Amino acid sequence: MITTKDRQILWELAKCVKEIANLDIMRERREKWTQHNDLKSIEPLIAVFPEGAWDELLPWSGLYCENDEARRVEMHLRQSPNNPRGAYIIEPLLKSIDDILMLRVPKLQYDEPATLADLAEKQDLFGDILDVKLIHAITTHTGSLSG
Numbered sequence: 809m810i811t812t813k814d815r816q817i818l819w820e821l822a823k824c825v826k827e828i829a830n831l832d833i834m835r836e837r838r839e840k841w842t843q844h845n846d847l848k849s850i851e852p853l854i855a856v857f858p859e860g861a862w863d864e865l866l867p868w869s870g871l872y873c874e875n876d877e878a879r880r881v882e883m884h885l886r887q888s889p890n891n892p893r894g895a896y897i898i899e900p901l902l903k904s905i906d907d908i909l910m911l912r913v914p915k916l917q918y919d920e921p922a923t924l925a926d927l928a929e930k931q932d933l934f935g936d937i938l939d940v941k942l943i944h945a946i947t948t949h950t951g952s953l954s955g
Contacts, residue, residue: 814878815933821885822937862887881930 843849858865866886873882902908931940
């Protein structure tokens with residue numbers, strides 16, 4: 809359960825995120841990236857992500873929320889989802905042609921009540937500041953799950 813104190817911290821942080829997102833310079837950047845992605849860019853664009861440096865830039869000890877769920881939301885609002893550090897190493901799952909027999913269609917499970925409860929909690933927390941939506945689409949060879 810997110811405490812009143814943590815709710816206030818997250819609410820203020822969400823308010824700052826929205827204010828920054830609505831700045832003219834951010835609108836200009838969105839337009840430039842749209843042009844870039846449409847292959848109509850007239851200037852080079854650079855995306856910079858601190859990735860593994862987040863632990864140094866924003867350590868978990870520097871967060872203000874106390875509740876674990878609130879701390880995860882705070883971390884997400886302050887940066888991007890936490891990525892594990894370290895070098896990328898490709899470790900192939902299939903090492904020989906015989907390994908193909910190990911392949912199975914994954915069994916997907918969706919906990920709709922838990923997902924909707926989490927959505928309701930985040931809408932209650934941020935609904936007057938941010939447009940909180942449920943976005944998920946998982947497609948398999950047998951069809952698609954969406955909500």
